[in-house]
Amino acid sequence: MAADAAVRHQAEHPQLWDPSLVETTSVWTAVVRTIQHDLRAALPVLHGHAPPNDSFVRRCAADAALRAQLEALRARQLHGLLLAWTLDTLKLQLREHVAPFFWSCYRLAPHSSLFGAMRGLHAYMGTRLQLMHVLERCLWGEAEWTERAWDEEPWAEVLWGEGASRHRAAARHGSPMAISCEPSPVRPPSKSPDPMERDEPAEGEAAAEGSYASYELLTSLQAVVLAFAPEGHSFDAWVRMSLPWTRLPARGDGGGGEGGSEDEEEGEGMDEDLSQRESLRRCCVHLSELCWLPLIEPTLSSTLHAHLHAKLMRRCANQFEERMLQGMLSWLDAKVVTWLRVVLQPAAPEADPSFMLQQWQARLHFFLMQSLAELRTAELFDIIIDYPDSLPALSDLKECLQHTHQHADVVASLSKAIDQRLLKPGTDTSKIIQVYVSAIKALRHLDPSGVTLESVSEPVRTYLKARPDTIRKIVTSLTDPDDSAATLVELLEPTNDTPGGIQQDAALEEGAVDPDEVKGDEAAMFAWVADPVQADPMRSSFARRSSDVLSILVNIYGSKTLFVNEFRSMLSDKLIASSDYETDKEVRNVELLKKRFGDEALKSCEVMLRDIGESKRVTQAIHKHFGDEECKVLTATIVSRLCWPTLEDEKFELPEAMEREMARFEKQFMHHKAPRKLMWKRSLGTVTIDVAFEDRTVKGVTCSPLHASILHCFAEKSSWSLSSLAAHLKVKPDALRKKMAMWINRGFIHEISRSAEDTLYEAPACLGSGGDARHQGVEEEEQPAESAKDEALSQFEAQAESYVIGMLTNLGTLPLARIHNMLKMFLSSEERYDYSEAELRRFLSRLVEDGTLEHSDGVYKIRREG
Amino acid sequence: MKIEVKNWHAVASWTWTTEDDVCGICHMPLDGCAPGAPGPGDDSTVVWGRCTHYFHLMCINTWLHNKNTCPICRRKWEFASAPKPAPATPGVVRNRQPADFPTEEAAESPDA
Ligand SMILES: [Zn+2]
Ligand SMILES: [Zn+2]
Numbered sequence: 001m002a003a004d005a006a007v008r009h010q011a012e013h014p015q016l017w018d019p020s021l022v023e024t025t026s027v028w029t030a031v032v033r034t035i036q037h038d039l040r041a042a043l044p045v046l047h048g049h050a051p052p053n054d055s056f057v058r059r060c061a062a063d064a065a066l067r068a069q070l071e072a073l074r075a076r077q078l079h080g081l082l083l084a085w086t087l088d089t090l091k092l093q094l095r096e097h098v099a100p101f102f103w104s105c106y107r108l109a110p111h112s113s114l115f116g117a118m119r120g121l122h123a124y125m126g127t128r129l130q131l132m133h134v135l136e137r138c139l140w141g142e143a144e145w146t147e148r149a150w151d152e153e154p155w156a157e158v159l160w161g162e163g164a165s166r167h168r169a170a171a172r173h174g175s176p177m178a179i180s181c182e183p184s185p186v187r188p189p190s191k192s193p194d195p196m197e198r199d200e201p202a203e204g205e206a207a208a209e210g211s212y213a214s215y216e217l218l219t220s221l222q223a224v225v226l227a228f229a230p231e232g233h234s235f236d237a238w239v240r241m242s243l244p245w246t247r248l249p250a251r252g253d254g255g256g257g258e259g260g261s262e263d264e265e266e267g268e269g270m271d272e273d274l275s276q277r278e279s280l281r282r283c284c285v286h287l288s289e290l291c292w293l294p295l296i297e298p299t300l301s302s303t304l305h306a307h308l309h310a311k312l313m314r315r316c317a318n319q320f321e322e323r324m325l326q327g328m329l330s331w332l333d334a335k336v337v338t339w340l341r342v343v344l345q346p347a348a349p350e351a352d353p354s355f356m357l358q359q360w361q362a363r364l365h366f367f368l369m370q371s372l373a374e375l376r377t378a379e380l381f382d383i384i385i386d387y388p389d390s391l392p393a394l395s396d397l398k399e400c401l402q403h404t405h406q407h408a409d410v411v412a413s414l415s416k417a418i419d420q421r422l423l424k425p426g427t428d429t430s431k432i433i434q435v436y437v438s439a440i441k442a443l444r445h446l447d448p449s450g451v452t453l454e455s456v457s458e459p460v461r462t463y464l465k466a467r468p469d470t471i472r473k474i475v476t477s478l479t480d481p482d483d484s485a486a487t488l489v490e491l492l493e494p495t496n497d498t499p500g501g502i503q504q505d506a507a508l509e510e511g512a513v514d515p516d517e518v519k520g521d522e523a524a525m526f527a528w529v530a531d532p533v534q535a536d537p538m539r540s541s542f543a544r545r546s547s548d549v550l551s552i553l554v555n556i557y558g559s560k561t562l563f564v565n566e567f568r569s570m571l572s573d574k575l576i577a578s579s580d581y582e583t584d585k586e587v588r589n590v591e592l593l594k595k596r597f598g599d600e601a602l603k604s605c606e607v608m609l610r611d612i613g614e615s616k617r618v619t620q621a622i623h624k625h626f627g628d629e630e631c632k633v634l635t636a637t638i639v640s641r642l643c644w645p646t647l648e649d650e651k652f653e654l655p656e657a658m659e660r661e662m663a664r665f666e667k668q669f670m671h672h673k674a675p676r677k678l679m680w681k682r683s684l685g686t687v688t689i690d691v692a693f694e695d696r697t698v699k700g701v702t703c704s705p706l707h708a709s710i711l712h713c714f715a716e717k718s719s720w721s722l723s724s725l726a727a728h729l730k731v732k733p734d735a736l737r738k739k740m741a742m743w744i745n746r747g748f749i750h751e752i753s754r755s756a757e758d759t760l761y762e763a764p765a766c767l768g769s770g771g772d773a774r775h776q777g778v779e780e781e782e783q784p785a786e787s788a789k790d791e792a793l794s795q796f797e798a799q800a801e802s803y804v805i806g807m808l809t810n811l812g813t814l815p816l817a818r819i820h821n822m823l824k825m826f827l828s829s830e831e832r833y834d835y836s837e838a839e840l841r842r843f844l845s846r847l848v849e850d851g852t853l854e855h856s857d858g859v860y861k862i863r864r865e866g
Numbered sequence: 867m868k869i870e871v872k873n874w875h876a877v878a879s880w881t882w883t884t885e886d887d888v889c890g891i892c893h894m895p896l897d898g899c900a901p902g903a904p905g906p907g908d909d910s911t912v913v914w915g916r917c918t919h920y921f922h923l924m925c926i927n928t929w930l931h932n933k934n935t936c937p938i939c940r941r942k943w944e945f946a947s948a949p950k951p952a953p954a955t956p957g958v959v960r961n962r963q964p965a966d967f968p969t970e971e972a973a974e975s976p977d978a
Contacts, residue, residue, distance in 0.1 A: 579875030607905045614907075626956045634874050640906045641879035642898040658874060666878075667954040674950035675883045675912070684877035692868040700872070708871065715869045748867070763867040 024076055027069045034059065034066065035086055035135075039093055042127050046101050046120040051127050057134050070138045079139030086135060087213055090128060091220050098124065098221070099228035106238055107230065114242035115283045122286035125221060132213040218291055226295075236299045277342060284346035293344065300343065304336065305367055312371050320383050320390035325399055328368055337361050366403065373400035377410050381417035387438040391445065398446050407447065411455040414439075418456060423463045430473040433553070436460050440549050461556045471566035474553055478593075550596060564601045567593065569645045571605055576647065579635060579686045581616040583609050607643035614638070622668045634661045637685070638669070638678065650683040652731045654705065655712040691748060695766040698748075706731070706739055714749060714763040722759040744850060751850045800833070801847060805862065813859040816841055882912045883949060884920055890938050891925035900924040916944040 006025050010017045038056035045051055059066050073079055098121070105117035226235055287293050311331075316324045337357075341349040344357050353361070376383065376397035383390040383397075401407060422435055439460075443453040464470045554563045571586060590605045599606075615638045623632050639647070654662070666678045687708035690699045703711075709729060713720060722740075726733040740761065743749040747767060752760040800823060807822055808814060814822075820840050823833050835843065844860055847853045854863045881887070882896045889912075892901050900910040900922035911923040919938045921929075929937055936943050 576877055579873060603904075610905060625953065628956075633871055634876060636876045636878055639877070639879045640897065641881070642895055642906060644879075647877065647879070658871075661874075662876060664954045667951070669880075670883070670951045671953040673880065675914075675948040676880045676907075677883050678878045678880055681877045681879065686873075686875045687871060688873045688875075690870045690872060692870070705874070705876070708869075708874070711867075711869050715867050718867065765867075 024072070024078070027072045028078065028082075031066070031069050031073060031082065032085070035131075036089075038131060039089060042124060042131075043093070043097055045124045045127055046098065048116075048120060048123075055127065055131075057127075057130050060134055060138065067138065070135075074139050083132075083136060083139060083213060086132065087216060090132075090217060091224070094220055094224045095228075099225045102225050103228055103230060106233070110238060111241050114238055115279060118283050118286040118290075121221075121225075122289055125218075125290060128217060129214045132217060136213050221290065222292065222295070235295065239296050239299045240303060281342045281346045281349065284343045288346055301363075304340075304364065308332070308336070308364070308368055309371050312368070312375060316372065316375060318379065318382070320379075320386050320393035323392045323396055325369070325372060325396045328372065329365060332364055332368055333361070336364060340364075369400040370404045370406070373397060373404050373406050374409070376400070377406065377413045380410065380414045381421055384414075384439045384442045385435060387442045390442070394442055394445050401446075407452060410446075411452055414452075414456050415459065418460060423459065429464070429467050429469050430477055432460070432464060432467075433470070433473055433477065436464070437549055437553070440552055457552075465556055471557070471563055472570060474563070475567045475570055478550075478589075560597050560601060564593075564597055564605075565645075568605055568608070571608060572645045572647070575608060575612055576637065576684055577686065579637075579688075581612055581637075583612050604643040607640055611639050611643075612637065618669065618672060621672060622665055625668055625672075626664070631661065631665070634658070634665055636665065647681055647684060649681040650706070650731070650735075652682065652706055652709065652729045654682055655709055658709075693765065693767040695768070698767070703742070707742060710736075710739060711743060711748065714743075714761075718763040718765075719752075720761050722761065723757075725761070741846075745846055747849075754851065797843065800843065801852070804844070804847065804860075805852065808853070808860060808862045813861040815859050816844070819844070819860065880907065882920075884912065886920075889922045889925055890919065891921050891929055894922075896920075896922065912948075914946045914948050915941075916946045917941045918946075 006029070010022065034056055037054075038052075041052040041055065060070075070079075073082055102117050102121060105113040105120075229235060284293070287296060312328065315328065337353075337360075340360055341353065341357060344360060345351065345354050376393055379393070380397070383393050387394075397410075401410070418439075422432055436457075439456065440453060443456070444450070446452060554560050557563055571590075574586065575583070587609055590602055590609060593605075594602045615636060618638060619635050641647070662680055666680070669678050670676065683704065683706055685705050686702055687705055688700060688702050689708060689711065690697055691701055691711065692698075706729075710725070713725060713728060720728075722733050722737060726736045729736065731739075737759070740749065740751075744751055744761075747764075749761050749763050752762050754760075803823060804819060807819065816837060820835070820837050823835070823840070844853060844855070848855045848860075851863055853860050880897075884896055887895055887897065889896050889900070894901065896910075896912050897906055898910070899906050901924070903910040903922075903924060912920050913923045913926060914920045915926075915936050917936045917939050919936050921937070926937075926943070930943060934943055935941060
């Protein structure tokens, strides 16, 4: 020890020791010994023991001699040295005892020991800060100290943050300790052995008085303790596993055993009982007094975020039919923020929220809105599909976006979802249209500026444009409420919420001036809102904001002309295929479309409908003129050809009697409507026949004129070769073979033999007992208007047939499922094989019927000749 | 097998019995609409002059406001009645089984 060495030195070299040096040395030695004793005696405070009665602070107050010794050191300018020595020794103690103590708590019980450890640390540090404080004050002299203004300390604000004012006020009034060097104002923390039960050091006391030394001490404590964390562990992790907020959030997700009741869920750790909350508050007081709150903020933040996020997912995911945002924000304020008050201002949780707390609250609000926006953005495709039931979810998203401005994310995410889930070859066109219409409406609601809609629309429009049946599907859904996309029907009706729909269409169509610019309407001027910066400057905001849904659809094609033409061709198909002159529904549709597209655009459609009415009148007049029953078999649709789409006709030989009937109809027409004449389209129209066999009669079979003519030939002569029949009917054999398929399929005609040169057909005398449905032909209606489609279909069937034959030739026998799978594999890429197994069975049974295949024991094989 | 046709619904188009199919005044197809007419056919009637030229009624009417001559041959315009063929004979004697399609030999017999 230094003091012993000094005594020895004095004895050996008395001449070197003048009396004042000797006195100084002994005073120094006495003071240092007292402090050393105090340092040792303070360590048990860590473990919950009371500070010793003979602490330096108490002795200072009680022992005038000690005060005199301190005064003596100060007089000799040794006070700086003493402070520095004390501080260094204290730091050593922090490293050697305090930090190990702290982390030994963690090692023993990581989940439950944080409160105790913090309590010990706080109590210990209270005594140390007091020691430094008293020492400092005694050494600097009271007067000198009190004149030092807190505010002048450059670190006061940094260290204490908004708490500094409190300390400043305390300093200004002078705390009792500051004046009198009274013994520890930290109430002796030792009344009970359990640290959790003990009183807290009252707020502000331990770390109350700022000084260089206490600042230095607090900083070292943090640095030393944190550096001492065991390998692979951290204070953050300890905090995370110790504080009660972590016990209840997301972690419970996996179990789901909470019963999920809302009340239970609301508990979620924010509502622990009072004693739990009080112990949390105390722990936070420790943290706060040691200036450790900033340390836990990142953990606090990430844990709360995880908690909020988990809650959000539980409450809101896939729940589109209810507004969630306000409820979640109220819950946040009522539960989380209230809880946070205890943590962040533990000294006065009921006081007005501190600035820091207000910031926290604002951040959490923002985080919640951001998370909800992200959730809804990810769900937007489903929300659109559920529109309008999902309006509440859209309104939430809209409100969130007003704060978080994540519009770009919405566009990116929705575009991706559309690309992945909608624009697929397997998706039905009407489904795409339906979703697009919902998207238009939903995004209008979400972003009235129209920018979001515009950004996600383009790929959909391009894709729809490339699909051959888009216009047809739009028209079908517009005019046929029975059809799938019933949502479109309403679009035809003039809507009140899109004022001036018709004129506006017209304006868009003609590329007319932006009405915004024309009408000097004052209200409109004031209602003007700037376009968002993402807006495409090439498009007027008027077009973006207000073109109605139908215009948007129609404009996929750039003009309404294509659209109307497609409608016309569909109308034509429908009118030509029907034979009852019924047009009520079509008249209604044309009237609806006229409202949207104008009379002029639908003029030819009107002519077409008038043609039907006129045809009926003419037919009746001609029937009346002839006055016999036979003439009534022939009815006609007589078209004004220039107003109709081109009607394809194929030449072939009609049954002679029919030819005669048509001739006299034509002659009477020329008289009746002179000077006009008729030009028959022999292949068009619909024939209804009864087919009689010896065993039974199939009534009301409808078919095309050519099909009827074929059957007529077989009625005349029961057996025909393909070539002779083709010659008789004056059609090409290939085309004829395809037409034969329908009658063969119905069992009215049998294929007797097939060779490379020719095929032989025969009409059976008896129909036999094949499936009635098949004979009625309900599932195989062949529309003349769809001849092109038929063609494609039979081409596909021909290809499928060759695959099946190839397969069976190579593999012998195969069951239905195998054939199905192999066709899927081979044909799907090029030909779009989309048969169901049932359809395939029907197709194969046709092959069995015409003698190509055999079917027995559930397997198919090639039929061997003989 | 026998078949009985219950209804044969045929499709035809009509045309004016003219050699040219374009109106000499408006140069639009005679089978189409005259300019301003609501439709073709009865709404865009074709008329003949004594000079055998023919036009949309609306077109020649407009023309006659200024001149009284045929726009093509410059002769004085006088309306002529359009050619009107005789009516078909009602009650035509038909086959023994009129409504049926003739089977076998019946198909060969003439109809008048
Ligand atoms: Zn004309
Ligand atoms: Zn003339």
